[in-house]
Each structure stands twice: as C-alpha cells, then as structure tokens.
Amino acid sequence: xxxxERRPTLADVAAEAGVSVALVSIVMREAPGASAATRQxxxxxxxxxxxxxxxxARLLRSGESRLLGVVFSVxxxxxxxxxxxxxxxxxxxxxxxxxxxxxxRRDERTAIAGLLQDRCAALILLGPLAPTAELATxxxxxxxxxxxxxxxxxxxxxxxxxxxxxxxxxVDHLVELGHRRIAHVDGARWVAxxxxxxxxxxxxxxxxxxxxxxxxxxxxxxxxxxxxARLLLDDPPTAVAVFNDLAATGLLDVLRRxxxxxPGDISVVGYDDSSFSALAHIxxxxxxxxxxxxATLAVSRAVERVAGAQVVHRExxxxxxxxxxxxxxxxx
Amino acid sequence: xxxxERRPTLADVAAEAGVSVALVSIVMREAPGASAATRQxxxxxxxxxxxxxxxxARLLRSGESRLLGVVFSVxxxxxxxxxxxxxxxxxxxxxxxxxxxxxxRRDERTAIAGLLQDRCAALILLGPLAPTAELATxxxxxxxxxxxxxxxxxxxxxxxxxxxxxxxxxVDHLVELGHRRIAHVDGARWVAxxxxxxxxxxxxxxxxxxxxxxxxxxxxxxxxxxxxARLLLDDPPTAVAVFNDLAATGLLDVLRRxxxxxPGDISVVGYDDSSFSALAHIxxxxxxxxxxxxATLAVSRAVERVAGAQVVHRExxxxxxxxxxxxxxxxx
DNA sequence: ATGAAAGCGCTAACAT
DNA sequence: ATGTTAGCGCTTTCAT
Numbered sequence: 293x294x295x296x297e298r299r300p301t302l303a304d305v306a307a308e309a310g311v312s313v314a315l316v317s318i319v320m321r322e323a324p325g326a327s328a329a330t331r332q333x334x335x336x337x338x339x340x341x342x343x344x345x346x347x348x349a350r351l352l353r354s355g356e357s358r359l360l361g362v363v364f365s366v367x368x369x370x371x372x373x374x375x376x377x378x379x380x381x382x383x384x385x386x387x388x389x390x391x392x393x394x395x396x397r398r399d400e401r402t403a404i405a406g407l408l409q410d411r412c413a414a415l416i417l418l419g420p421l422a423p424t425a426e427l428a429t430x431x432x433x434x435x436x437x438x439x440x441x442x443x444x445x446x447x448x449x450x451x452x453x454x455x456x457x458x459x460x461x462x463v464d465h466l467v468e469l470g471h472r473r474i475a476h477v478d479g480a481r482w483v484a485x486x487x488x489x490x491x492x493x494x495x496x497x498x499x500x501x502x503x504x505x506x507x508x509x510x511x512x513x514x515x516x517x518x519x520x521a522r523l524l525l526d527d528p529p530t531a532v533a534v535f536n537d538l539a540a541t542g543l544l545d546v547l548r549r550x551x552x553x554x555p556g557d558i559s560v561v562g563y564d565d566s567s568f569s570a571l572a573h574i575x576x577x578x579x580x581x582x583x584x585x586x587a588t589l590a591v592s593r594a595v596e597r598v599a600g601a602q603v604v605h606r607e608x609x610x611x612x613x614x615x616x617x618x619x620x621x622x623x624x
Numbered sequence: 625x626x627x628x629e630r631r632p633t634l635a636d637v638a639a640e641a642g643v644s645v646a647l648v649s650i651v652m653r654e655a656p657g658a659s660a661a662t663r664q665x666x667x668x669x670x671x672x673x674x675x676x677x678x679x680x681a682r683l684l685r686s687g688e689s690r691l692l693g694v695v696f697s698v699x700x701x702x703x704x705x706x707x708x709x710x711x712x713x714x715x716x717x718x719x720x721x722x723x724x725x726x727x728x729r730r731d732e733r734t735a736i737a738g739l740l741q742d743r744c745a746a747l748i749l750l751g752p753l754a755p756t757a758e759l760a761t762x763x764x765x766x767x768x769x770x771x772x773x774x775x776x777x778x779x780x781x782x783x784x785x786x787x788x789x790x791x792x793x794x795v796d797h798l799v800e801l802g803h804r805r806i807a808h809v810d811g812a813r814w815v816a817x818x819x820x821x822x823x824x825x826x827x828x829x830x831x832x833x834x835x836x837x838x839x840x841x842x843x844x845x846x847x848x849x850x851x852x853a854r855l856l857l858d859d860p861p862t863a864v865a866v867f868n869d870l871a872a873t874g875l876l877d878v879l880r881r882x883x884x885x886x887p888g889d890i891s892v893v894g895y896d897d898s899s900f901s902a903l904a905h906i907x908x909x910x911x912x913x914x915x916x917x918x919a920t921l922a923v924s925r926a927v928e929r930v931a932g933a934q935v936v937h938r939e940x941x942x943x944x945x946x947x948x949x950x951x952x953x954x955x956x
Numbered sequence: 957a958t959g960a961a962a963g964c965g966c967t968a969a970c971a972t
Numbered sequence: 973a974t975g976t977t978a979g980c981g982c983t984t985t986c987a988t
Contacts, residue, residue, distance in 0.1 A: 303965080311974075312974065314968085314977095317966065317968090326973070344740050344741055346684070346743055346966070347741040348965085348966095350966055350967075352964095352980050352981065352982090353968080353980050355980070366708055372704075375727065380727075390722065391723035393707055393708075395707065406720065408676050411678055433631065541903055545903075545904040568900045572877040573905065634982065644959045646959060646983080646984080650958090655983095678981055682981080683982090686984085
C-alpha cells in the first residue's frame with residue numbers, strides 16, 4: 293500500500309548519508325568532484341530511499357532543458373515509426389523527449405501549447421498542418437524542426453523525404469518491368485502531392501513517355517483511391533502509382549471487384565510503406581521513407597539550434613527507396 | 625528570426641503592468657483577489673508580451689501536479705484510439721496528460737521511469753507487460769491504473785474489457801446466423817487469451833454445441849492466424865472466431881488462397897476493431913472494445929486516487945460489442 | 957485589492 | 973573533496 297509520505301528529496305538523501313545536498317547533487321549528476329567512497333555511499337542511500345530526481349526542479353534551476361517536444365498524430369502509422377526513431381536518436385544525444393498528440397478532438401495548436409508550457413528546448417513537428425507564417429512565429433520563440441513536409445522559412449529547419457524522387461523511383465520500377473501506360477493518382481490538396489505529381493511528370497518525360505502521362509485526381513484516403521479506380525476502369529492503364537498506401541488499397545479493392553488481376557492486368561505502387569501494406573492480404577509494392585535517418589537528423593538539427601548554432605535555414609531532403617512486394621509485375 | 629532573449633516571466637509582466645508578481649500570479653491562475661480592472665490590464669500585458677506560464681515552476685511550487693502519465697505502445701492501433709479518449713477525459717477533469725512511449729527499442733521500465741521523474745500525480749498504463757509484483761511496487765509510490773489487462777492487487781485499479789463476454793458475443797452472432805461448427809483460434813500465451821478461450825467454451829456450452837468445440841493454437845500476429853488456417857483446411861468448420869484482427873487477416877488470406885469463399889464457405893470474426901479491419905479490402909466482422917468509456921473511467925479512477933480517496937482495489941470490466949461487417953454470413 | 961517575503965527541489969558559484 | 977549560498981519562476985502565507 294502507498295505510504296502517504298512525500299517522495300524523498302536530495303536533502304533527505306544528504307541527511308541520511310551525512311553529507312551536503314550539493315555533494316549529493318554532484319553524485320546524482322555524475323559530475324566530477326566527489327570521492328569514490330562518498331559517491332558509493334550516496335548512491336547506496338539514494339537507492340535505499342528509492343530517490344528519484346525531480347526533473348522539473350532540475351530543469352528549472354539549470355536553465356537548460358535537454359527536453360525536446362514532439363507533436364505527432366495518432367492514427368498515422370508513419371508517425372509511430374518516426375517516434376521510435378526519435379527516441380533512439382534523442383537518447384543517443386542525451387536529450388529527453390516529451391510527446392504531445394494531435395487527435396481527432398485535440399488540435400495541433402493545443403498540442404503545441406502544452407509543450408510550450410513544459411519549456412521544451414526545441415520542437416519537432418511531424419507533418420504539421422499549420423501555415424508557414426504560424427510556424428515562423430513559433431520559431432521566433434524556440435528552435436522548430438518540421439518533418440515530412442516542406443516549409444520555406446529561414447527560421448524553420450526541415451527534414452523530409454524527396455517526394456519527387458519517390459514517384460520517380462516508382463515510375464522507374466514500373467518502366468523497368470516493361471510498363472509504358474503508367475497513370476498517377478495524386479493526393480489532391482495534400483502538402484506532398486505537388487512534389488509527387490512533379491516527380492511522376494519528370495520521370496515519364498525522362499523515359500520518353502510523355503504521351504502516356506495521365507493524372508487522376510485522388511486524395512489520401514481509401515475512398516479517394518476507390519473513386520480514382522472507377523475513373524480508370526473505362527480505359528485501364530497497365531500500371532498506377534498512387535499518392536499513398538491507403539488510397540492504393542482503396543484502388544486495389546475496386547480493381548479486384550471488377551475482376552482485374554493485380555499485377556497481371558494492372559500493377560499498383562503505393563507510398564509510405566505503412567504498417568498494413570506488408571500484410572499478406574495487401575502485399576503492396578510501395579515507396580518507403582528512410583525513417584531512422586530522418587529521425588536522427590531531426591534530433592541533430594534541434595540539438596544544434598538549442599546549442600545556439602547560428603545556422604541559416606536548412607532543409608534536409610532524404611532519398612526514399614522502393615519496397616517491392618506483390619502488386620507489381622510485368623504487363624501482359 | 626528568434627531573438628536571443630529569454631521568454632518573459634511573471635516578473636516581466638508584473639513590471640510592465642506596474643503591479644506585483646503575486647497579483648499577476650492571481651490573475652494568471654484566475655484565482656479570486658484581483659479587481660476587474662487590474663485583471664484586464666495584466667491579461668492585456670501578458671498577451672502583448674506573449675507570456676507563457678512555466679508549468680515546471682508552477683508544479684514545483686504548488687506541490688500538486690494535475691499531471692497524468694500515460695505509457696502506451698507504438699504500433700498498437702488500439703492504443704492510439706485509447707489516447708484520443710484519454711485526452712478528452714483528462715481535459716474534462718482539468719488534468720494534463722504526459723505521454724511516454726514503449727517502442728521496439730525502448731522498454732516499459734524506461735518509459736515508466738521517465739514519467740516518474742516528471743512527478744506525475746498518477747500513472748495510466750496501457751496493456752503493461754510488467755508482472756503484478758512490479759506494478760504493485762509502483763503503486764506503492766503513486767496511483768496506478770492499468771488498462772486492457774487484469775491485475776489482481778489491491779493497490780492497482782484496472783479498467784478493461786470483458787474479454788470472455790467478447791468471445792461469447794462472437795459465438796452468439798455466429799449461432800444466430802445458423803452456424804454450429806464454430807472453431808476458435810486462440811491467442812497462445814497472451815494475457816487476454818485465457819479469458820477469450822473461456823468465453824468461447826462457455827458460449828458453445830450454452831448453445832448446446834459442446835461436441836463442436838474446437839480450439840486451434842494461434843497467437844497475436846498475422847502469421848499465427850495463417851498457421852492456424854492451415855491446420856483448419858483438412859476439415860474446415862463453417863465459422864471461426866479468432867483471437868484478434870491481425871491473426872484473423874492472416875487466416876483470411878490463407879483461406880482465400882485455397883479458394884474458400886468468405887463468408888460463403890466460412891465466416892470469420894476478429895477482435896479489437898483495429899483500424900485496418902474497416903478497410904474495404906478486409907471488411908472484418910469483429911468484437912469492439914468501448915474505448916471512450918474505458919478512457920473516461922481510467923482518468924476518473926486516477927483522479928480519485930490522486931485526490932486521496934481511500935479506495936480499495938477496483939476492477940472495472942466494460943462490455944464489448946459486435947461490429948458486423950462482411951466476413952460473416954449464414955452457412956451454406 | 958495589493959504587496960513583501962518565503963520556499964518548492966534542485967544546480968552552480970564560490971567558498972573552504 | 974566538501975560545504976555554503978544564492979537563486980530558477982512560480983505559488984502561498986501573511987501583511988498592509
């Protein structure tokens with residue numbers, strides 16, 4: 293049962309060990325300036341008392357926070373993966389992470405406000421929806437690193453995937469298999485859509501397939517993909533590169549319901565390598581983003597800014613890679 | 625560009641407004657004891673200076689933390705939904721949430737330790753793996769609410785779904801459709817597996833179908849479901865209730881590859897209503913847990929314990945419900 | 957209604 | 973190597 297007593301403080305440990313609080317502080321921080329014997333004794337007492345340093349007091353006093361605030365969205369499989377990488381990277385750099393989620397009923401502004409009150413040293417925002425101006429205002433107060441989207445502002449660092457290149461990889465893969473009539477279902481108004489569309493166009497031109505360029509309005513949801521598929525049915529191409537995995541599954545579903553064989557009649561490529569795309573059911577060929585590299589870079593950028601590096605705007609664009617699964621093959 | 629200046633403090637606002645810090649504190653906390661005129665002026669200055677209270681200092685001084693620590697796992701779709709509900713509930717009760725994730729490379733103990741240093745008032749653990757003894761030790765230090773699994777210890781509150789009832793609902797649904805030969809693919813060593821298995825047995829007995837009881841060893845992954853499906857192929861039942869949605873998709877995949885029609889030849893029920901189970905592709909009938917109710921209760925429990933209520937161990941078991949989609953139908 | 961002063965748990969100068 | 977002192981930004985008595 294829980295004892296009603298307050299948790300032990302530095303002073304408690306100091307009293308018990310018969311030394312000053314300052315000395316205990318030194319030991320707990322593993323700072324130089326304590327004899328091995330003292331160190332051992334203090335550590336022993338701390339463990340016995342089950343002492344836990346109060347990070348809030350620590351941060352308050354030391355001024356510097358070594359705390360990185362991360363805003364992410366639930367229901368975004370890609371964000372989960374990014375979080376995993378960010379924890380690893382932060383740990384390596386000696387920083388802590390504090391998370392704030394965006395949910396269907398908790399908007400981005402609320403999520404950010406919470407982190408601001410926690411006095412994070414910097415913010416890492418995963419695919420923020422806020423307009424550039426708002427992000428810039430934020431960056432006025434503390435270092436801000438944006439991931440997975442572009443932001444053209446000198447105070448905001450960006451780490452994202454080369455989305456244009458991603459679609460080019462998809463087209464290259466399909467062309468290699470022998471496809472020529474390759475369509476693209478785009479992401480409508482989503483931030484990354486323009487880049488991916490451009491990548492598609494460039495790749496088609498590069499392969500001398502300009503006459504086969506065909507862009508279908510899509511979106512980011514399953515329904516968007518399904519709608520696009522219906523637009524495609526009259527005159528199906530032999531391959532489609534879709535804006536993302538979710539839209540691709542919607543498209544796949546409609547194609548199969550109309551007895552089109554995938555990849556026999558038509559090949560399909562998604563984007564993101566979402567967790568479900570590896571399910572045996574779906575087995576979707578897709579464009580993957582290099583999550584670990586992105587996470588490591590984002591933390592480095594944040595840490596450098598915190599350390600006061602007078603850097604100008606940096607945008608780091610990471611190369612994506614193909615993950616070839618079962619929805620692509622040679623045309624009949 | 626970011627000005628190198630530190631963020632404004634209460635003292636800055638006080639100086640600018642020409643009042644004492646104590647008064648500004650009163651205004652910021654919306655506490656009684658300030659004239660309307662002063663209140664307005666201080667608020668105006670605070671907004672102009674873009675003042676943000678420092679939650680660390682606030683908590684440090686006031687002693688009480690109104691901060692709930694939540695440990696969740698990435699890659700667990702169900703947890704995302706739970707987080708959404710928890711934020712809503714905490715908000716309503718005037719509490720803040722601080723999140724700590726378990727990732728493939730960051731274990732539960734680390735996740736919990738982080739929250740302990742943040743001086744949370746209580747902990748809410750989503751499906752913790754720690755043994756009861758460890759959770760009990762933790763509950764010795766601060767209120768602990770465990771979700772989605774059972775813990776028999778008087779200091780630990782539990783909020784979970786009635787998993788036995790869940791499987792009973794699944795069997796009831798199948799019996800109602802006319803099925804008699806209903807098999808169950810279980811969850812091997814997973815915590816909830818025993819309850820679900822028992823629910824299956826009870827329901828079969830209740831319907832006088834004891835002779836058809838057939839339990840196939842399964843697990844929680846897609847592969848486990850696929851393996852179970854292969855065991856079923858020699859002598860397929862007309863319906864299967866599977867431990868969870870992921871295993872169910874694995875099973876579905878194998879069945880379809882062997883030209884069994886779902887639900888024509890065989891009906892399939894999953895568990896959890898995971899996000900992907902609603903995909904048109906999968907369209908899985910499943911047992912859903914009542915997320916909002918669970919979240920609300922978990923926060924209430926935590927808050928009551930924080931408020932010092934001398935409650936004994938409470939386990940709240942929530943009723944699940946069926947979500948009927950396309951993988952179940954009458955037997956041929 | 958307002959202000960002065962103490963102190964939450966800790967770290968960082970500066971002593972010794 | 974160890975102790976003393978002074979705050980970090982805030983809330984909370986207790987004055988006025």
